[in-house]
Amino acid sequence: MAKREYSTDELVAVLAGFGIVNVAKVERYGSGHINDTFKADGTDGVSYILQRINTDIFPDPDAMMENIERVTKHIRAKGGKSLEVLGYHNPWRLYAFITGARTVDLIENSSQAFLAANAFAKFQNDLADLPEPRLHEILPKFHNTLSRLELLDAAAKADVKGRLASVAQEMDFVNARREEAGRIVNAMATGEIPERITHNDTKINNVMLDDVTQEGVAVIDLDTTMPGSALYDFGDMVRTSTAAAAEDEKDLSKVFSRKEYFEALVKGYLKDAKFLNAAELDALAFSGRLITLTIGIRFLTDYLAGDTYFRTAYPDHNLVRCRTQLKMVKSMEDQRDEYEKIVRETAAASR
Ligand code: ADP
Ligand code: GN1
Ligand code: MG
Numbered sequence: 001m002a003k004r005e006y007s008t009d010e011l012v013a014v015l016a017g018f019g020i021v022n023v024a025k026v027e028r029y030g031s032g033h034i035n036d037t038f039k040a041d042g043t044d045g046v047s048y049i050l051q052r053i054n055t056d057i058f059p060d061p062d063a064m065m066e067n068i069e070r071v072t073k074h075i076r077a078k079g080g081k082s083l084e085v086l087g088y089h090n091p092w093r094l095y096a097f098i099t100g101a102r103t104v105d106l107i108e109n110s111s112q113a114f115l116a117a118n119a120f121a122k123f124q125n126d127l128a129d130l131p132e133p134r135l136h137e138i139l140p141k142f143h144n145t146l147s148r149l150e151l152l153d154a155a156a157k158a159d160v161k162g163r164l165a166s167v168a169q170e171m172d173f174v175n176a177r178r179e180e181a182g183r184i185v186n187a188m189a190t191g192e193i194p195e196r197i198t199h200n201d202t203k204i205n206n207v208m209l210d211d212v213t214q215e216g217v218a219v220i221d222l223d224t225t226m227p228g229s230a231l232y233d234f235g236d237m238v239r240t241s242t243a244a245a246a247e248d249e250k251d252l253s254k255v256f257s258r259k260e261y262f263e264a265l266v267k268g269y270l271k272d273a274k275f276l277n278a279a280e281l282d283a284l285a286f287s288g289r290l291i292t293l294t295i296g297i298r299f300l301t302d303y304l305a306g307d308t309y310f311r312t313a314y315p316d317h318n319l320v321r322c323r324t325q326l327k328m329v330k331s332m333e334d335q336r337d338e339y340e341k342i343v344r345e346t347a348a349a350s351r
Pocket of ligand 2: 033
């Protein structure tokens with residue numbers, strides 16, 4: 001999907017609808033692939049995050065906002081920092097701007113990996129006792145790799161853009177890994193891996209890091225917070241936080257998973273994720289490979305389908321992203337024994 005442009009007048013009018021009339025500046029912000037995000041500064045020095053929810057992808061924004069309100073109030077009641085919804089008029093919403101902290105697209109050091117993973121562990125911990133009812137399942141089967149494979153197969157069969165022939169290598173890579181694709185969903189179906197409240201988009205740029213201490217002060221981007229597996233959250237941290245290069249790096253020699261960041265993630269996560277059972281611990285290293293493969297499958301599917309889902313900046317953007325993900329999977333596979341050992345030793349030490 002190409003980026004949609006908004007005029008300043010349009011944005012100022014939306015802000016006025018939320019009662020913000022003293023706008024000094026409003027501009028696009030962040031690097032997300034789905035929603036349109038803007039930072040608005042008031043003449044009084046107060047800033048806001050204005051977002052247009054992508055309703056093609058999130059068909060029930062009311063349910064999403066209900067989840068977000070419940071989750072953020074619960075975290076705040078425990079003394080934690082969270083997003084603060086200032087207003088919502090479908091499809092627009094306004095958040096208070098969190099100050100004194102920032103996000104990074106590419107991790108800068110091991111300490112950040114430790115602190116970001118620890119923030120996501122605390123987030124899951126904080127939500128473990130969220131009172132009933134169950135959160136809305138905003139995007140059903142979101143991380144279900146078996147369903148994602150079905151969608152890939154359908155897109156390959158339709159081949160609407162005639163791109164299938166050019167992705168034979170990528171299809172082969174995915175096909176060689178079909179057998180392990182169901183490991184987590186199948187274990188969830190038997191109850192071996194429990195359902196928990198999870199974030200489901202634990203990219204490194206979805207945690208605000210304190211400007212001074214680097215600590216993860218608030219987990220943001222709560223659109224997909226819903227019932228899921230804790231493993232998907234840990235896995236997506238591995239995908240994004242151990243990557244040595246950007247998600248859309250074209251030079252694949254720069255793309256690999258960094259062991260020292262993996263180790264920091266495991267330590268930061270296990271410090272507070274005491275709730276994990278044996279089956280979850282056993283699949284922790286695997287979850288990084290699985291989620292990365294899953295996101296690679298999603299980019300490939302979108303490429304074959306003609307770029308209708310993720311925001312793209314150029315024609316092959318989704319293919320470039322797919323290739324980095326598959327390279328990351330390969331890199332994690334190459335370090336599999338070391339990664340499994342790190343998890344085993346850290347888990348044993350933290351019990
Ligand atoms: P997307 O769903 O498009 O990824 P996010 O909600 O993650 O959108 O917002 C995009 C970026 O905007 C984040 O990575 C972060 O840098 C910034 N951001 C989002 N919410 C806030 C907030 N409440 N305070 C400060 N910055 C924010
Ligand atoms: C999307 O919106 P953003 O950029 O945080 C996507 C995630 C993917 C990610 C890949 C709702 O997240 O699932 O992992 O891109 N969000 C949705 O970078 O599909
Ligand atoms: Mg985000």
